[in-house]
Amino acid sequence: MKTLREFEAWFVTGSQHLYGMEVLKKVEEHSIEIAKAFDASSIIPVKIVFKPVVKTPEEIYQVCVAANSTPNCIGIITWMHTFSPAKMWIAGLKTLNKPILHLHTQFNQDIPFSEIDMDFMNLNQSAHGGREYGFMMTRMRLERKVVVGHWQDKEVQKRIGVWMRVASAWLDAQSVKIARIGDNMRQVAVTEGDKVEAQLKFGWSVNTYGLEDVLQHVNAATEIEIDALVAKYESQYQMDASYRKGGANFKAVREAARIEIGLRSFLEEGGFSGFTDTFENLGSLIQLPGIAVQRLMKDGYGFGAEGDWKTAAMLRAMKVMAVGLPGGNSFMEDYTYHFNPTRMFELGAHMLEICESIADGKPSLEVHPLGIGGKADPARLCFNVAAGPAINVSLLDMGSRFRLLVNKVDVINPIEMPKLPVARVLWAPQPNLKIASAAWIYAGGAHHSCFSQNITTEYITDFAEMAGIEIVIIDKETKINELKKELRWNDMYYHLAKGL
Numbered sequence: 001m002k003t004l005r006e007f008e009a010w011f012v013t014g015s016q017h018l019y020g021m022e023v024l025k026k027v028e029e030h031s032i033e034i035a036k037a038f039d040a041s042s043i044i045p046v047k048i049v050f051k052p053v054v055k056t057p058e059e060i061y062q063v064c065v066a067a068n069s070t071p072n073c074i075g076i077i078t079w080m081h082t083f084s085p086a087k088m089w090i091a092g093l094k095t096l097n098k099p100i101l102h103l104h105t106q107f108n109q110d111i112p113f114s115e116i117d118m119d120f121m122n123l124n125q126s127a128h129g130g131r132e133y134g135f136m137m138t139r140m141r142l143e144r145k146v147v148v149g150h151w152q153d154k155e156v157q158k159r160i161g162v163w164m165r166v167a168s169a170w171l172d173a174q175s176v177k178i179a180r181i182g183d184n185m186r187q188v189a190v191t192e193g194d195k196v197e198a199q200l201k202f203g204w205s206v207n208t209y210g211l212e213d214v215l216q217h218v219n220a221a222t223e224i225e226i227d228a229l230v231a232k233y234e235s236q237y238q239m240d241a242s243y244r245k246g247g248a249n250f251k252a253v254r255e256a257a258r259i260e261i262g263l264r265s266f267l268e269e270g271g272f273s274g275f276t277d278t279f280e281n282l283g284s285l286i287q288l289p290g291i292a293v294q295r296l297m298k299d300g301y302g303f304g305a306e307g308d309w310k311t312a313a314m315l316r317a318m319k320v321m322a323v324g325l326p327g328g329n330s331f332m333e334d335y336t337y338h339f340n341p342t343r344m345f346e347l348g349a350h351m352l353e354i355c356e357s358i359a360d361g362k363p364s365l366e367v368h369p370l371g372i373g374g375k376a377d378p379a380r381l382c383f384n385v386a387a388g389p390a391i392n393v394s395l396l397d398m399g400s401r402f403r404l405l406v407n408k409v410d411v412i413n414p415i416e417m418p419k420l421p422v423a424r425v426l427w428a429p430q431p432n433l434k435i436a437s438a439a440w441i442y443a444g445g446a447h448h449s450c451f452s453q454n455i456t457t458e459y460i461t462d463f464a465e466m467a468g469i470e471i472v473i474i475d476k477e478t479k480i481n482e483l484k485k486e487l488r489w490n491d492m493y494y495h496l497a498k499g500l
């Protein structure tokens with residue numbers, strides 16, 4: 001996916017017949033102007049489609065039904081330019097199954113103090129029209145995003161853009177297929193979960209495949225295809241002589257290329273958007289897939305190691321949210337701590353499978369022993385990650401519900417680790433390592449996560465709300481006692497919420 005312009009959001013303005021034709025004409029003119037400006041804005045990533053002003057329950061119902069049945073419509077942006085009595089919205093909102101954004105704006109930025117009269121006030125009354133509409137959605141317990149401010153305000157457009165990226169990922173999720181290759185790492189708990197409930201909640205279809213299904217594709221890779229892919233490796237990565245033709249590790253690099261070709265072909269043929277594998281079940285695969293996974297993630301596939309399908313699906317969603325943004329998203333794992341009192345931080349990595357999209361500079365392709373799995377030495381891309389803000393996201397199955405957990409972290413400058421041949425990142429979690437790790441553990445956060453340089457807590461919050469699931473955020477404000485209370489209250493709320 002190169003752009004999100006294949007998706008569209010509908011711009012729907014609510015009003016009523018009370019005001020007469022002249023006012024309604026103005027309302028329509030203003031709406032068209034806003035819709036056009038949004039469509040042209042570089043901050044707004046999807047196409048904006050203007051819809052005629054809705055003035056009756058029937059018109060509202062019809063636009064909601066049409067949004068539901070338009071395959072590339074990610075959701076609707078609603079604006080009450082005037083007053084639109086909200087009982088008119090009940091039938092439509094009950095039917096709508098796409099995300100809603102309530103844009104609480106008005107056409108003029110300033111009050112024209114020297115000219116304002118009753119007609120102006122009558123036309124520009126979203127301050128109270130938006131409240132009537134908002135009451136109904138709150139009364140119906142509908143999740144939606146409320147964005148307040150003038151429509152030309154860049155911050156307002158940015159928040160709309162965030163919602164659109166998330167709504168695009170949400171639409172994508174409804175047809176996501178995840179291949180769980182070789183099932184789960186034995187005895188591991190957090191990577192398991194209710195796949196039926198996940199499909200009901202998020203749309204993800206997760207099914208297991210045997211290694212034989214992948215091996216057929218790996219064995220079908222031709223020498224010409226392998227030559228071409230190895231040439232690509234040579235042009236894209238640093239590779240010393242031992243990995244090139246005539247070198248001692250050349251054969252291992254070619255084997256890694258064969259695995260990438262096979263895995264990619266398997267995923268393409270099955271229409272998958274993500275996958276998992278596990279080192280305990282590799283069949284006759286010669287290496288654990290390393291570089292193959294790193295490069296597939298870069299191309300937009302979600303991935304989770306050891307059967308972690310929740311992380312694979314969540315990473316896919318974050319990759320759709322991030323289309324076209326600078327920075328990357330990767331599968332990640334908490335590995336080891338630096339408990340030095342002068343500065344505490346953490347090293348994140350995985351045995352191999354960190355996405356190339358977060359690399360700082362040109363990765364180096366290397367082949368080294370792995371120590372687990374009992375297979376041949378796998379090829380992997382090694383790199384550091386640049387300093388800057390990031391988040392880690394973990395999706396958990398709590399038994400009775402899903403919980404999304406987010407920790408804001410600050411990536412610090414790389415430190416030389418000449419004997420560690422994997423992609424790695426060093427971060428200081430917010431508010432600090434001790435509180436963040438305790439909070440993460442109290443909340444049941446996994447050792448696996450989705451690491452992102454370009455997705456913020458706002459995106460993950462929007463996603464959780466579209467899915468109707470719990471979100472817990474660990475950031476500068478987090479205090480352990482408050483977090484513990486939040487977790488207990490959430491347990492109660494989500495138990496009761498089914499009856500609200």
Ligand code: MN
Nearest residue numbers: 305306333448
């Ligand atoms: Mn792992």
